[in-house]
Amino acid sequence: MEAKSVHGEDRLSELPVHIIHHILCQTDINPKDAARTCVLSKRWYYCWTSRPILVLDQELEPYTSTYMSWEEFVKLVDQSLRPHVEQNLRLEQFTLKCGWTFDHRPRQRDLAYHHIDRWIDLVVKLNVRVLKIQPRNINPYYSLPDAIFAAKELTILELYWCKFEFDIKTTKITTFSNLKELFLWDVHIFEEQFQTLTSRCPFITTLSLSNIQGMNKLHVRGLVHLETLGVELCKFESVVVQAPNLRIFTNSQEFDPLPCKIKIMDAYNTLHTLILERSSITEQQFQDIFSEHSNISELYLFSCNGLKNIEIVSEKLKTLTLVMLKNLEQVKIQAPNLMKVHFEVEGHKMPFSSMDPFTLETASLSFGDLDTSSHINLSHFIQKFNYSKGLMLAIFCKKSENILIYEDPREFVIPPSNEVQILIRPMLHLASLINDLLNMYPKTMSILPSTNNKVLQVMPTLVQQTKTKTKCFYGQQELKKVSIDITKKEMDTPWHHWLKSMSLFDHVTTFMFKWKKKSSK
Amino acid sequence: MASTTETKQKKMLILKSADNDEFEIEESVGVQSETIKNLVEDGFTFVPLPNVYTKALIKIIDYLKKHANKTDSNDEEIKTFDKDFVNTTFDDLFELVSAANYLHISCLMNMLCQTIADRIKDKSPEAVRKIFHINCDYTPEEEAKIRKANAQAFEGQFDESLD
Numbered sequence: 001m002e003a004k005s006v007h008g009e010d011r012l013s014e015l016p017v018h019i020i021h022h023i024l025c026q027t028d029i030n031p032k033d034a035a036r037t038c039v040l041s042k043r044w045y046y047c048w049t050s051r052p053i054l055v056l057d058q059e060l061e062p063y064t065s066t067y068m069s070w071e072e073f074v075k076l077v078d079q080s081l082r083p084h085v086e087q088n089l090r091l092e093q094f095t096l097k098c099g100w101t102f103d104h105r106p107r108q109r110d111l112a113y114h115h116i117d118r119w120i121d122l123v124v125k126l127n128v129r130v131l132k133i134q135p136r137n138i139n140p141y142y143s144l145p146d147a148i149f150a151a152k153e154l155t156i157l158e159l160y161w162c163k164f165e166f167d168i169k170t171t172k173i174t175t176f177s178n179l180k181e182l183f184l185w186d187v188h189i190f191e192e193q194f195q196t197l198t199s200r201c202p203f204i205t206t207l208s209l210s211n212i213q214g215m216n217k218l219h220v221r222g223l224v225h226l227e228t229l230g231v232e233l234c235k236f237e238s239v240v241v242q243a244p245n246l247r248i249f250t251n252s253q254e255f256d257p258l259p260c261k262i263k264i265m266d267a268y269n270t271l272h273t274l275i276l277e278r279s280s281i282t283e284q285q286f287q288d289i290f291s292e293h294s295n296i297s298e299l300y301l302f303s304c305n306g307l308k309n310i311e312i313v314s315e316k317l318k319t320l321t322l323v324m325l326k327n328l329e330q331v332k333i334q335a336p337n338l339m340k341v342h343f344e345v346e347g348h349k350m351p352f353s354s355m356d357p358f359t360l361e362t363a364s365l366s367f368g369d370l371d372t373s374s375h376i377n378l379s380h381f382i383q384k385f386n387y388s389k390g391l392m393l394a395i396f397c398k399k400s401e402n403i404l405i406y407e408d409p410r411e412f413v414i415p416p417s418n419e420v421q422i423l424i425r426p427m428l429h430l431a432s433l434i435n436d437l438l439n440m441y442p443k444t445m446s447i448l449p450s451t452n453n454k455v456l457q458v459m460p461t462l463v464q465q466t467k468t469k470t471k472c473f474y475g476q477q478e479l480k481k482v483s484i485d486i487t488k489k490e491m492d493t494p495w496h497h498w499l500k501s502m503s504l505f506d507h508v509t510t511f512m513f514k515w516k517k518k519s520s521k
Numbered sequence: 522m523a524s525t526t527e528t529k530q531k532k533m534l535i536l537k538s539a540d541n542d543e544f545e546i547e548e549s550v551g552v553q554s555e556t557i558k559n560l561v562e563d564g565f566t567f568v569p570l571p572n573v574y575t576k577a578l579i580k581i582i583d584y585l586k587k588h589a590n591k592t593d594s595n596d597e598e599i600k601t602f603d604k605d606f607v608n609t610t611f612d613d614l615f616e617l618v619s620a621a622n623y624l625h626i627s628c629l630m631n632m633l634c635q636t637i638a639d640r641i642k643d644k645s646p647e648a649v650r651k652i653f654h655i656n657c658d659y660t661p662e663e664e665a666k667i668r669k670a671n672a673q674a675f676e677g678q679f680d681e682s683l684d
Contacts, residue, residue, distance in 0.1 A: 011615045012637070012653040019622055022630065027638035035674035039646045039667050040655050060673070068673060079670070431597050 013043050017050070025053035049083045052092040056080060058099055067099055070108065074115055081119065084126055091126040094119075099136035113142060121147040129178070132158040141188050149173040156181045163188040168196045181206040188213045198223060209234055227270075236260050245270050252277030252302075264289055272316075275300040282306045290314075301325060331355065341365075350374040350381065358386050363424040364436075370418065379414055385424055392430070392455075394437055396421040401443040402495045404508075408450035413502055415495075430454055434462075438474045441515050446499065446508040456509060459484070473518065481514040535567045536582070538575040546582055550589045555625030570623070577613075577620040580606070584629060607636040611653070645679035652683055 012020075024034040024047065038048040058073045060066045068076070077096070084091050096119065098112070116135065123131065124147050131154055135142045141163035149166065151157075152174045164187070166173070179201045185208070189197070194215060198204075204223060208230040212218075218231060218239045226243040230250040238261040239251065246267035253260065257280040264271065271293040276286075281304055290296065290312065300321040301307065310331045312320075317335040321342040322328070328345070331352040340362040345351060348371045357363065363385070370378060385391060393409035396402075397417035406412045407427075414420065421440070425433040434455070437445065447455045463482045465472050472479040499505040532548035534557070551568070552558040560568050570578065587602050607614070614633060621629040641649055650657060657664070668675050 008654050010654045010656060011612060013655055015615060015618065016622070019618055019634070023634045023638050023641075026631065027635045029638040029642055032674045032677075033642050033644075035671055036646055036679075037641065037649070038671060038674075039659075039664060040650055040657065042658050044655070045667065072673070076673070 013041065017047055020044075020047040021051050021053070024048065025051050025055075031055060031057065049080075050087075050089050052090050054080050054084075054091065054093065055095040055097075057095075057097040059097065065099070070112060073098060077115075077119060081122055085122060088126070091123060091128045093130035093132075094123040094128045095130075095132040095134070097132075097134045097136070116142060117145040117147070120145055124148065124151045127153040129153050130156040132156075133162060134158075134160040136161060146171055152176065152178070154179050156183075158183040158185070159187050160185045161187070164190070164193045164197070166193060166196075168192050173197070173200050176201045177203060179204055181208075183208045183210075184212060185210040186213075187211075190214045191217065191219075195219075208232075212236075239263070240265065242266050247271060248273040248275070250275040250277075251279050251281075253279055255303075261285065262289070264293065268293055269295055271296055273298040273300075276304050277302040279304045280306060283309065287311065335359075348374060350377045353377045353381065355381070357381060357384050360385060360424070361389070361391065361426050362429070363422070365423075366421040368419055370420075375414070375416075378420075382412070382414065382422065382424075385409075390427040391424050392427055392433060394423040394425075394433060396423070396437065396440050396442065397495075400495055401441065403437055403440075403442045403445040404504075405437075405445065405447045405455060407448065407453070407455055413504075415498055427454060430458060434458060435474075438479065438513075441474065441477050442513055444495065444510055444512050446504070446510040448504065448508050459511060476518050477515045478518055479513060480516050483512045483514075484509070533566070534561065536578065537567070537569045538573055538578045539571050540575050542575045542578075544578065544582055546585070547589075550582075550585045553585050553588060553626060555627075556623065572623045573620045574616065577616045580613075580617060581620055581624065581626070581629070585626070588628070603632060607632060643680040645681050648679070648681050648683060 023029070024037065035048065038045045056073075056077050058067045058070075060068055067073075083089055096116065098116075116133070120131075120133070128151065131148075131151060133142075133144075141161055143163050143165045144159070146166060149171060154176055155178050157176075157179060158181075173196065180203065182198075182201060182204050183206075189212060191214070198207075198220070199222060202223070203225050205225050206228040207220070207223070207226060208228075209218070210230070210232040212234045215234075216237050218234065218236045219242075220226070220229060220240070221242040223243050225245060227245055227247045229241060229243065229246060229248070231239055232250070232252045233254055235258060237259075240261075241249065241264045244266040246264070247270050249264060249271060251260075251262060252275075255278060257278055259280045262279070262281055262285055272295055274289065274293070274296050277300075283306060286304075286307060290299075294314065295316050296314065297316045298319040299312075299317060300319075301310075301323070302321070303324040303326070305325070305327050307325055308327050308329050310322075310328070312332065313334045315335075315337060317338050319340045320333070320335070320338060322331065323342065323344040324346065326346060328347075328351050329349070333352065333355045336359060338359055341357075341360060342364045343352065344366040346368040348369055350367070350370060365378075367378070382393070385393075387393075387409050391409070393406040393412060395404045395414060397415050398419040398421060399417060402415075404415065414422075423433060423436060447459075449456055459482070462472075462479075463484065466479055466482050496505065499508060533545050534548050534551045536544045536546060536551070536557075538544070548561060548566075552561055557568055573581070584602075584606060587599060591599060609617075614636060618630070618633040618637070621633055640652055644652070649655065659667070
């Protein structure tokens, strides 16, 4: 970008302080880059030190696990908080990330805990609104001080690796009447404490629980405003949710999940998104939830091995994802408004033969080694899409890494490859289709164009991109080269034979791609 | 252009810039600005904007119109539009960021602040001062003291280029 100040005046420093704060705290600028601005001029020193969002991380560079010493970190946090304390400045957010292992040095650990207690006390007195405490890698948990229960201005509270120590009878807990979002990750809390805490957060809309210790059962109740509930990696025997306005429910467990009874009461009309990952949910529980909540429009099931037969009758379902359901045998779907599906099947069967895909606009279908009859079923299934509304069809053969795109797939053949991935998209989403296909790192892409030739119009841009200096990354690989009009010599032989045998070879335009694995830094 | 019958059905607003130019826009386009939205909710259809000059207002109306019709299919188009939008002089950027701030258009505010932040990233303080014509009012002793107190931020290699 070419942006120069014409008059040579310093108009940046003249911007109101809160805009400079926005630049320093609410963009993706690295905290070190932002911190260096304090040396630019006295105005910038003031802007930096008075910033209302304090994110203090003991890690020197993100994700490197290299930390500044605890002494340095204490100095940094104290120094950052001083202007706020001395001048009573507004403190919007306080995020504390520290990571160390003090297991074998209990005295240092206690000292560290003492500092965190002190900081929490200070920021609560400053009426902090967003508080995130993330002491990592420490053992045992960091015990939360009672000071936190006076933080009445909180809107968001995120706690990691902390332990609630309060007594449900004697500890005074304020009503967090502004709290909207509560995240408890790797946190220790007893069931009675959880009930007491949530009863003091009557207005929360988002509750996220991950790897909770201290509780066997989760019973969410009394949260009238709760819209989003996530329960992840918790070893609960049962999850009972009573939240009349719940919209999104996510449950994910570890591999080989222990049985967990899931019951969603209320929210019969509001629940629209149901996400279950590695869930031990049984067929009966699933059918109960699904039939009771008739407004579910998005359903995502990943590795739920209790599910063999899924029967879905829904007027509202729009998006359906079924991935890695290894015991799945049969899916019966009657959903006249279904628009988008994503199926990944590993077995030899095609479990949704009976489904009518006429309403679908977007589909991603991935198969393992299908047997012959399933391969035929697949062809029939693909045939039944309503291509007259401008859908494109792309077929990726996973083993040979070749792609065939039909721009106007009224007639088509599916290559006799065992493992195929099929993408169907509206013509309008061409750019995202090409992007998704390139993320599969194909060797070749053969396009059977329609009269308006949309794909062939976008390809030259890609060819151009790989020729310029800018690197084109897709996932873990870099696209090095795209060649057009390749000869049959350059093409993979079986693929070429197949195109020939189907009399496709003379009609397709084939592009060839060269990939290089991203080198690690 | 919309036909006359359609124009009648759509609610319209008039925005008046600091240099007294008037612009008619659809209400649905205007309410992406929190400031305008609050006025509309109070029943106003004529909105004077004493802090926004015509030049910036024209660009901002363009932005609002583009973003009012966001759908799945024009996502790419909007991205290209945004990229062109911020590809301008610093003087324009500062004018726009002040206007976006006054109008409370948070997505535009984020984009403009990000554009400015991108020019600070990885740079040495000397380079940042030159790029934005920032006059250093520290004595060398004061500057050394601040660098020492924030030593971690000054570790490593920085980009000294002015582009």
